[in-house]
Amino acid sequence: MGGRRSGHRAGGERAFLVRIVTRQALDRLRALDRRKEAYVGPWLPEPLLTAPDVAEDVELAESVSMAMLLVLETLSPTERAVFVLRDVFDLDYDEIAEGVGKCQAAVRQIAHRARAHVAARRPHGIASPAETRAALQAFQREVETGELQGLLDVLAPDVVALSDGGGVRHALLRPVVGIGDVARLLAAGWWRRDAERSVEPVQINGGPGLLVHVDGEIDGVVAVRVEGGYVTGAYHVRNTEKLSHVERETAVTR
Known part of the structure; x- marks a missing residue:
């Protein structure tokens, strides 16, 4: 009984954290979108100086590349949140649904649409x-x-x-x-x-x-x-x- 209760409590804490972090991220993304409307000239993501070993992990390097971040910027804030939570962090649809305040069916549709959008625009032909x-x-x-x-x-x-x-x-x-x-x-x-x-x-x-x-x-x-x-x-x-x-x-x- 104690194990089940502690497991249930841990699951509840995880769901709470996912919901809070996701909603804060959505608020930030929406504020950023409003700021970009008045931005002078092209908007680029903030660059990060990374260690050489990051480039050795091809999948990780592509996920944080400037080109990939620009693709993600073409998604709406909700699409971005769903795509990252599902395809990057591999969260379950029910957790994502609670985080973004939508039903599971809607989240599945958003994930499918975002995935297709990214696949059509992501860079191809990884160089050695x-x-x-x-x-x-x-x-x-x-x-x-x-x-x-x-x-x-x-x-x-x-x-x-x-x-x-x-x-x-x-x-x-x-x-x-x-x-x-x-x-x-x-x-x-x-x-x-x-x-x-x-x-x-x-x-x-x-x-x-x-x-x-x-x-x-x-x-x-x-x-x-x-x-x-x-x-x-x-x-x-x-x-x-x-x-x-x-x-x-x-x-x-x-």
């Missing part, structure tokens, strides 16, 4: 570590030199460049898409050239990236998406409010 290193080194070299032909050789035809300054720092006001436009943008000096600048290869959100210092201070981060040996995405974060987690590594585990 050697391909990733080679592509990042070439990208860094060509960006620093501004060599147009070199950039054309390393960028994918449908490459996308996004820059987030949030109205605080100078940045692109809209995405740039396509190898020609992105290569010309980089060759023309997307990065500041009027100060003492250094670029350091790092791991950002479990993937390749560049940490940019200007006059000894962190000026921004570029998360780089590599597929098939080519750079398919460059996500440049300069908003100072989003750079607090690139000064030291953030632990990321399953």
